[in-house]
Amino acid sequence: MAALDYEAVGLKCGIEIHQQLAGKKLFCSCPAEIRKGSPDFRVIRRLRASAGEEGRVDRAALYEQEKQKYFLYHGYNDITCAVELDEEPPHxxxxEALRTALQVARMLNCVIVDEIQVMRKTVIDGSNTSGFQRTMLVGMNGFIEVNNRRIGIDTVCLEEEACQIIKRTKNYDIYNLSRLGIPLIEIATRPDIRTPQEAKDVAAKIGMILRSTGKCRRGIGSIRQDVNLSIRGGGRVEIKGFQELKSIPKIMEYEVKRQLKLIRQGKKPKDEVRKAEPDFTTSYLRPMPGSDRMYPETDVPPIIPDLSSVRKxxxxxxRVKELVKKHGISPELAIQVVKQNIDLDKYTRKYKSLEPRFIADTLINAPKEIKARFGKEISVFECVDExxxxxxKGSIPRSAVFEILVELAHGKKPDYEKYKVMSDDELKKEIRKLVKENPDAPINAxxxxxxxxxxxxxxxRKAMELLNKYKKKD
Ligand SMILES: [Zn+2]
Structure with missing residues (x-):
């Protein structure tokens, strides 16, 4: 089947990225930690839809209320406090989270707002005990370059993470309270994205920029992507719940095809929120919420951002590009050096005769190889300096480093004498003997x-050189 012509169907797409930050909660000192397992306490709450400032009850709020649900929250004494339960005002x-959000906004070339006002955004699915989510706009009107195209960044917000859903039933939902309040950076792009592949590339780039701060939480669910898309004559659809970046293009393609099919049947696709499924299709989740239902948070005073402490x-x-250029190591190795926060310069300054590639390879790949071949763990950073x-200094050959690491991994005390470099004369003698004994063997053998x-x-390397020399002499 021919690939879809996304320009012809008028695809417009914007993405929203949500990234959890490590450290402490946004409005209390509880750790940004998501606990699983049996809770220390359970709390029940009910939420009611009420008319907003315009006197109308929100469609989405009504939809939730019609379900007559109650919400059960699972809490943990040591990592959740009265703030998460909405029994104490926010601190x-x-x-630190604010500095990170400002840093990200700058890295995304945003204009930083003069004054940060914490706002309450109405939340009606019970995922927040208070019925609203606190959010603050820190930057806007930025951009990133992806594959030589400029993609606008609409807003960068810092907000509180919602509770995590444990179970949904007809009559009640169970939520994990420990996730509530974890700092969350929300980045929304403009609808500048034109193809599904570009959506994935933009998401990957923003994710990379976020991780560059070194302040992000890791693991499943710590970063989430929502895709907003529309096609000509179709509906505006928000797709949530992507399990991984690589599924974005396929899911978008299927959604565009779903809408095209409806349009061909003379139907108008609805504006709605849909959920990404593992088979790349989407399913109906809920109606598209009304426009932002926000009002100022009166418990937190406005903040004048202190940009002096925000470094880009x-x-x-x-950093990967720099390492490749400076040390001539492969991009794959450079990515690992950066990911593991290894100060390669420190090692190359200290051990001048060792090649950067050898150092990086030993630090990154030796432990993996030892694990794969011998099933042993080794804390390479603790023993590698020796x-x-x-x-x-040349007292052991480079090839011995791995051998000794293997011994250390097995809990042996290395006998450095055993690895003492063979003198040049001794090596020459051994090679000559070997060549003579095996006249027909190729060099590699x-x-x-x-x-x-x-x-x-x-x-x-030296052995290879000598082998070449003596073999030629024959
Ligand atoms: Zn707390």
């Missing part, structure tokens, strides 16, 4: 024999 905004950090992408130092016998005592 001062978490300053290099993104992961920029080995790098010896290799740097000879190298294999040599390394099997003297692994850890000879430098691979």
């Amino acid at each position: 001062r905004v978490n300053q 950090v290099k993104t992961i992408e920029e 080995l790098f130092l010896r290799a740097d 000879l190298m294999g024999m040599l390394m099997a016998r003297f692994r850890g005592r000879v430098d691979g």
Whole structure:
């Protein structure tokens, strides 16, 4: 089947990214930790739809109320407090989270607002005990470049995470209270995205920028993407619940096809919120909520952002590029160096004769290989300095570093004498002997024999050079 012509169908798409921050909650000092398992206490609440400032009851609120539901919250004594239960007013905004949000807004080239006003956004599904979510706009009118196209960033907000749904039933919903109040950065792009692939690329880039701050929570659910899309003659649909970035293009494609089919049948697709399913289709979730139902939070005074403490950090992408350029290591290795926050410069300054590639490879791949081959764990950072130092001075060959790590992983005390570098004369003698004994063996086979016998005592490159030399002489 031919690929859809998204320009022809008039696809417009914007995405919203929600990223949880690590550290403390946004309006109390509880840890930003999501606990599972049996709760210390349970609280029941009911929510009622009430008329807003315009005198109308919100359609979505009414929809929820018609279900006559109650909500059960699971709490934990040591990590949830009276703020999450809405029995105590919010504390001062978490300053570290605020700095991170401002930093992200700057990295997304946003205009920072002069004054941050905490707002209450009505929430009617019970996912917040108070019936509203606190949110604050920190930046707007930014942009990012993705594949040489400029995608507008509409807003960057800092808000509180909602409770996590445990179970939905007809009569009641059960929520995990521990997630409530975790700082959440919400980034909304303009509807500048034109293809499903571009939506995925934009989401990936924003995710990368967020992680570059080093302040994000990790793991499943710590970042979520919503996709807003429309096509000509179709409905505006918000798709929630993407399990992974790579499913975005397929799910969008299926949704566009679903709408096209309805249009062909003479029906008008509805504006609605839909849920991404594992088979890439979407299912109806709820009607599209009315326009933002927000009013100021009176318990938290407005904040004048202090930009002097906000540094624009290099993104992961920029740091990877720098490492590749400066040290000649592969991009794959560079990504790992950045991800693991390894200060490669510190090592290369300290161990001048060791190649950056060797250092990075040892730090990143040696533990993985030891785990895969021997099923052993090794804390490479704790023991590697001693080995790098010896290799740097030439008292052990570089190839011995891995061998010794294997010994250490097995709980053995390394005998450095065993790995003492073979003298050049000794090596020459051994190679000459080997070549003579195996006149028909190709160089690689000879190298294999040599390394099997003297692994850890000879430098691979030097051995290869000598082998080439003696083999030619024959
Ligand atoms: Zn708390």
